[in-house]
Amino acid sequence: MPNATFFNLPEAKRQGIIDCAIAEFAIADYDSASISNIAKQAKIAKGSFYQYFADKKDLYLHLIDLATQQKIAYFKASRPPESEIGFFAYLRWLFRASTQFELIYPALGQIVHRAFYSDLPFHDEVLKRTQMASSGYIRELVKQGIDRGDIDASVDVELAVFILSTLVYRLRDFIPQQLDLTPAQLAQDQLSPDNRTAIEQIFGQLVRVLEQGMGRSPTPTPPQSSSSQTQTH
Amino acid sequence: MPNATFFNLPEAKRQGIIDCAIAEFAIADYDSASISNIAKQAKIAKGSFYQYFADKKDLYLHLIDLATQQKIAYFKASRPPESEIGFFAYLRWLFRASTQFELIYPALGQIVHRAFYSDLPFHDEVLKRTQMASSGYIRELVKQGIDRGDIDASVDVELAVFILSTLVYRLRDFIPQQLDLTPAQLAQDQLSPDNRTAIEQIFGQLVRVLEQGMGRSPTPTPPQSSSSQTQTH
DNA sequence: CAGTCATATGACCGGTCGGTCACATTTTGG
DNA sequence: CCAAAATGTGACCGACCGGTCATATGACTG
Incomplete structure (x- = not known):
C-alpha cells in the first residue's frame, strides 16, 4: 500500500501519478514497466515516487486493487437488472457492462489481463485480489441460473464459468476488430448509432x-449429441 | 532469419540454443527477455549469438515461425478426421489436438499467445506470420460447416470464429485448473486414465x-429468443 | 608447414533499470 | 519568528540490458 503521504497529496497530483502509472503498466509488462518513466511523465522526481511507494511491486498491487474497485463500482453504477429477469437476459447486461468498461478504461483492462495471463513472480498474490471479482461473480450467477432452471442442470458449472468468463473478457478484442476500429478509437470516440446497433447485435447473437x-432445453433429454461419441486418438 | 552459420551448427547445439530461447521468451515478454541470459543458459558466448542472429527481433521472429510450423506439423500428424465426419465432430478433434499441443509444448503456446495479445513494436509483422495458421483455419472450417448445414446459417461467421478460437485457446488454462494440476505437471506426466476421461468429458460437454x-436447429426458426430483446442502457 | 578464412569469445560501450540518500524546500505549530 | 518535522529532489549506485569488435581458435587449402 502506498504511504500515507501519497494519500494526502492534492487530488490532481495523486491522480496524475496514478494515471501515468496505469498508462505505463498498460503498455509494458511488470518487468518492462519503468518507474523512471512514470516519474518523468508524472513530472515528479523519482525520489518522490519512492516516498509514496515502497517499491515497484507496491505500486503494481495498488493498481490491481484500483482496477478491481473501479470495475466493481462501474458495474454497480450500470444498474444491474433484477436477477428475476432471467439468467440470459442478465448475461446480456453483463456483456454490455463489461464491454463498456473495457472500452472506457482500456488500460485498466489491459493491466488486469496481464495480471492473469503472464507470469509474475507473485502471481498468486495477484490472483487472490482479483479472482473473487471476476470468475467468482460469474460462478454465482451460473449457480443461480441453474437453480432457477434457466441453465440446463447437466451443464457443468465450472465449464459454464469458463465459457462465459472467457467470452466476456475476449469481447474486448472482438468488438473493435468487428467494427474495424482500433480499441483506442473505440474508447475515445462517441459510438455512432450504427456501431451501437452492431454491438448490440453481437451481444444478441452471442447470448x-x-x-x-x-x-x-424444452425437449427433456437429448442424451447424446450426434458427434460426441468418444473418439480416442 | 538466422545466419547460414547457425543452420550449419551441430544439431544438438542448435537445438539447445533454440530451446533456451523458447524458455526465455516463454517466461518473459519481448522487452524483458534477455539475450545475455539465453547465451548463458545455452553456454555460448554472447558474441556467438550475434553471429547467428542479426538482433533480438531476428531471433524472436524465427521462434514465431518455428512455433507455427511445429503446430501445423503436429496437427497434420494428429490425423485430422475426414471433414465428412461433420463440423462438430471435427471440432472435437480440433479441441483435442490443440489442447495436446499446448500441453506438450506449453512454452511455444505461451510465446504465440503473447505475440497476439501484447503490444510489440512490430505487432503487425507477427500477426501476418501467424494469422492464417489459427483463426484463418477455423474460419474455413466454419464456412464449410455452414455450407454443409452443420452450423445454423443465421450464425455470423466472424462471431463463430471468435467463440471457437477463443475457447480453443483457453482450454489450455481451463483443463489444468479443472484437473488440479499445474500446466507443467500436465505437460510432463503421462495422463492417468481418470484424467484422460475427465478431459474427454470436458471436450464432450463443450462440443x-x-x-x-x-x-x-431441428425447429426451423425460433426467431427471437426469450431474452435477446434489445435493451438499451 | 604456412596462410587463409570461417567461427568463437568475452571485455567493453552507451544506456536504462530499480532503488538510495544527502540535501533543499516547504509546512507546521509553539 | 524560528525550530522541527514533513516533503521534494536528482545525482548517484550497482546491475543488467542489446549490441559491437578486436582478438583467439580451429579448420581447410596448397
Whole structure:
C-alpha cells in the first residue's frame, strides 16, 4: 500500500501519478514497466515516487486493487437488472457492462489481463485480489441460473464459468476488430448509432448461441449429441 | 532469419540454443527477455549469438515461425478426421489436438499467445506470420460447416470464429485448473486414465454446448429468443 | 608447414533499470 | 519568528540490458 503521504497529496497530483502509472503498466509488462518513466511523465522526481511507494511491486498491487474497485463500482453504477429477469437476459447486461468498461478504461483492462495471463513472480498474490471479482461473480450467477432452471442442470458449472468468463473478457478484442476500429478509437470516440446497433447485435447473437447451448432445453433429454461419441486418438 | 552459420551448427547445439530461447521468451515478454541470459543458459558466448542472429527481433521472429510450423506439423500428424465426419465432430478433434499441443509444448503456446495479445513494436509483422495458421483455419472450417448445414446459417461467421478460437485457446488454462494440476505437471506426466476421461468429458460437454448453440436447429426458426430483446442502457 | 578464412569469445560501450540518500524546500505549530 | 518535522529532489549506485569488435581458435587449402 502506498504511504500515507501519497494519500494526502492534492487530488490532481495523486491522480496524475496514478494515471501515468496505469498508462505505463498498460503498455509494458511488470518487468518492462519503468518507474523512471512514470516519474518523468508524472513530472515528479523519482525520489518522490519512492516516498509514496515502497517499491515497484507496491505500486503494481495498488493498481490491481484500483482496477478491481473501479470495475466493481462501474458495474454497480450500470444498474444491474433484477436477477428475476432471467439468467440470459442478465448475461446480456453483463456483456454490455463489461464491454463498456473495457472500452472506457482500456488500460485498466489491459493491466488486469496481464495480471492473469503472464507470469509474475507473485502471481498468486495477484490472483487472490482479483479472482473473487471476476470468475467468482460469474460462478454465482451460473449457480443461480441453474437453480432457477434457466441453465440446463447437466451443464457443468465450472465449464459454464469458463465459457462465459472467457467470452466476456475476449469481447474486448472482438468488438473493435468487428467494427474495424482500433480499441483506442473505440474508447475515445462517441459510438455512432450504427456501431451501437452492431454491438448490440453481437451481444444478441452471442447470448442466443449461449442460451441455445446451455439453456434448459424444452425437449427433456437429448442424451447424446450426434458427434460426441468418444473418439480416442 | 538466422545466419547460414547457425543452420550449419551441430544439431544438438542448435537445438539447445533454440530451446533456451523458447524458455526465455516463454517466461518473459519481448522487452524483458534477455539475450545475455539465453547465451548463458545455452553456454555460448554472447558474441556467438550475434553471429547467428542479426538482433533480438531476428531471433524472436524465427521462434514465431518455428512455433507455427511445429503446430501445423503436429496437427497434420494428429490425423485430422475426414471433414465428412461433420463440423462438430471435427471440432472435437480440433479441441483435442490443440489442447495436446499446448500441453506438450506449453512454452511455444505461451510465446504465440503473447505475440497476439501484447503490444510489440512490430505487432503487425507477427500477426501476418501467424494469422492464417489459427483463426484463418477455423474460419474455413466454419464456412464449410455452414455450407454443409452443420452450423445454423443465421450464425455470423466472424462471431463463430471468435467463440471457437477463443475457447480453443483457453482450454489450455481451463483443463489444468479443472484437473488440479499445474500446466507443467500436465505437460510432463503421462495422463492417468481418470484424467484422460475427465478431459474427454470436458471436450464432450463443450462440443455439446456449441452444437446446441450454433448447430442447425431441428425447429426451423425460433426467431427471437426469450431474452435477446434489445435493451438499451 | 604456412596462410587463409570461417567461427568463437568475452571485455567493453552507451544506456536504462530499480532503488538510495544527502540535501533543499516547504509546512507546521509553539 | 524560528525550530522541527514533513516533503521534494536528482545525482548517484550497482546491475543488467542489446549490441559491437578486436582478438583467439580451429579448420581447410596448397
